[in-house]
Amino acid sequence: xxxxxxxxxxxxxxxxxxxxxxxxxxxxxxxxxxxxxxxxxxxxxxxxxxxxxxxxxxxxxxxxxxxxxxxxxxxxxxxxxxxxxxxxxxxxxxxxxxxxxxxxx
Numbered sequence: 001x002x003x004x005x006x007x008x009x010x011x012x013x014x015x016x017x018x019x020x021x022x023x024x025x026x027x028x029x030x031x032x033x034x035x036x037x038x039x040x041x042x043x044x045x046x047x048x049x050x051x052x053x054x055x056x057x058x059x060x061x062x063x064x065x066x067x068x069x070x071x072x073x074x075x076x077x078x079x080x081x082x083x084x085x086x087x088x089x090x091x092x093x094x095x096x097x098x099x100x101x102x103x104x105x
Contacts, residue, residue, distance in 0.1 A: 060084050 053062050063086045079086040 056085055062087065 053064075055061055060080070060082075061084050063084055075089070077088045079088070
């Protein structure tokens with residue numbers, strides 16, 4: 001019986017040591033990554049930069065005709081030419097699938 005109790009105590013001690021070492025190494029790894037991210041030294045990856053919607057990839061200015069189209073519109077009609085892109089928001093009108101009066105065509 002003593003050997004069973006000693007084996008159980010040893011097993012609990014080994015599991016505790018393994019658990020603590022995993023937690024400690026995880027904390028150190030997270031802290032290391034946070035430090036790298038704050039310093040901007042993550043190799044080929046860069047810091048997150050909030051996108052600005054002023055120009056497209058070709059350098060054309062993006063023109064939103066209304067003050068907050070991204071919040072207001074669910075669909076956008078885009079008019080583009082060589083000089084600029086214009087975004088016009090449109091609300092999406094949903095049809096009720098339960099209505100059987102007239103089909104939407």
